[in-house]
Amino acid sequence: MTDFGLLDTDEADVPGDEWEEIDYADTEADRIARERDREFSEFRERIKDADQFKVEESVFDEATYGALYKLVQDGYVDAFGGPLSTGKEANVYEAIGEDGETVAVKVYLTTTSNFRQMGDYLEGDPRFEGIKGSTTDVVIAWVRKESSNLERARAAGVAVPEPVAVQRNVLVMEYLGDESGPAPTLNEVSIENPETAFSVVEEYMRRLYDAGLVHGDLSEYNIVVHEDQLVFIDVGQAVTVHHPNAEDFLDRDCRNVASFFADLGVDVTAESLRTSLEAGAAPREK
């Protein structure tokens, strides 16, 4: 499934080489915001006045309005709906996508982002060598990383939302959930068969690791249950195995996952999970 060797950094095909030609300096959204034609101004006023964007902290800067406008212009978004989640770094909105389907739009706040910590995750990732610019540059790089991580995870056979489009500090992705609301996180549901759920999470962790990625913030809060399937979300901070802290992040992921499932009666420890990830295919899969 993956065609690059784990830890084989000498290969040309190391994780993230797709980043080399990306120019972070200026985006279409910045250009739109600068030029401010009448249509954009009208769009911005409409979005500014919309109730769903009046949640705390979501006072977007001009270029963010530019990014949202560009996504509409390009047809990725037809109409914005209400917030699914508001956080310190990003808000996630429901929206209508290209073909009338629901999409999730994650808008990173360039003003309040914890960009120093973000920088620590970017540094050491071969995909982001030399990206040490302004807050905005870091956030833009971060969103591209999140989209790239989603693609890499999917290619490795891990269930994650499908990325649809990236524009500056905004990521459009497949919506997980139904008409009644977003898919619940693992801590919000009662799990009928913890053993089975754990073996799926373990297998996804292994596939990610084999694809050269460590999630870095994995827990019952970043796994959702969508159409009876477990889906990993929030992969923005996921790093490649080359990252100097990759091992620590993996250990932490193992601790979170093991403690959640051990509480449900599954026979697992952080150590046994970690060992099993490194051992390749799980015996229970055979």
Ligand code: ATP
């Ligand atoms: P946090 O800091 O709370 O971990 P975050 O800002 O990093 O959040 P996510 O974890 O990616 O962002 O998303 C926050 C919440 O938004 C999720 O818990 C989920 O409820 C909702 N959400 C995120 N992505 C999607 C999606 N693709 N479809 C439906 N809901 C989503």
Ligand code: MN
């Ligand atoms: Mn999250």
